[in-house]
Amino acid sequence: MSAETMSIFSPQLAARFDALVEKYPVKRSALIPMMLYAQDEIGYLSDAAIAEIAERLSLTQLDVRNVASYYSMLRFKPAGKFNVQVCTNISCMLRGAYEVFERFQEELGVGHKGVTKDGVFSLEEVECIGACCWAPAIQVNYDFHDELTPDHVPGIIAGYRGQANGRGGR
CATH class of the missing domain: 3.40.30.10 (Glutaredoxin)
Structure with a gap:
């Protein structure tokens, strides 16, 4: 994401995402950790969260949804506390x-x-x-x-x- 682009995530999580993308030789490798961290912060994988993760990793939103739908610990609707x-x-x-x-x-x-x-x-x-x-x-x-x-x-x-x-x- 460019510096001018606003993140839906906290500044701390946005910085963590930036570090994850740099950590892996293939950006896509950061996908699952990013989805887990996003879900921890906002409670589920919202459309906006999926869109931002896709943009950060140069993936399509469908790519992100396809991976997320495989894992039972990831959800697309809010859950209880x-x-x-x-x-x-x-x-x-x-x-x-x-x-x-x-x-x-x-x-x-x-x-x-x-x-x-x-x-x-x-x-x-x-x-x-x-x-x-x-x-x-x-x-x-x-x-x-x-x-x-x-x-x-x-x-x-x-x-x-x-x-x-x-x-x-x-």
């Missing part, structure tokens, strides 16, 4: 992941890709989070919780709700 991803791949499924997912749906009152009315939680069923040895497992933002049963769900929700309300802890 705490995005709960329940793995239902084979290892987790065999050890009760569907029951854990159903309990989250009951407790939060939302289904797959849903966001609670207060915007604190979003819920999604995902294919794999790479925690097969500790199944069933979930990921909340970047935190893993493993070897779960449906009875763990209310405590997990309470811990994150406490963080959202400024009470800290988990």
Whole structure:
């Protein structure tokens, strides 16, 4: 991007993007880190974020969308402050992941890709989070919780709700 062009991102993130582009011998290699950082800052990959990332990497917006759509951790719509991803791949499924997912749906009152009315939680069923040895497992933002049963769900929700309300802890 040229110096005259305004970024939709914070000055710190725009500078980080500039450094990423210089770090890799092929600019496209910065795509996934840029998308993750953008999502962390604005909550999802908006049309404007996709457009700016594409411009910074000399890619088309379709190129950026195609890569983003492959990864379950990248999203095109806002999620809750705490995005709960329940793995239902084979290892987790065999050890009760569907029951854990159903309990989250009951407790939060939302289904797959849903966001609670207060915007604190979003819920999604995902294919794999790479925690097969500790199944069933979930990921909340970047935190893993493993070897779960449906009875763990209310405590997990309470811990994150406490963080959202400024009470800290988990």
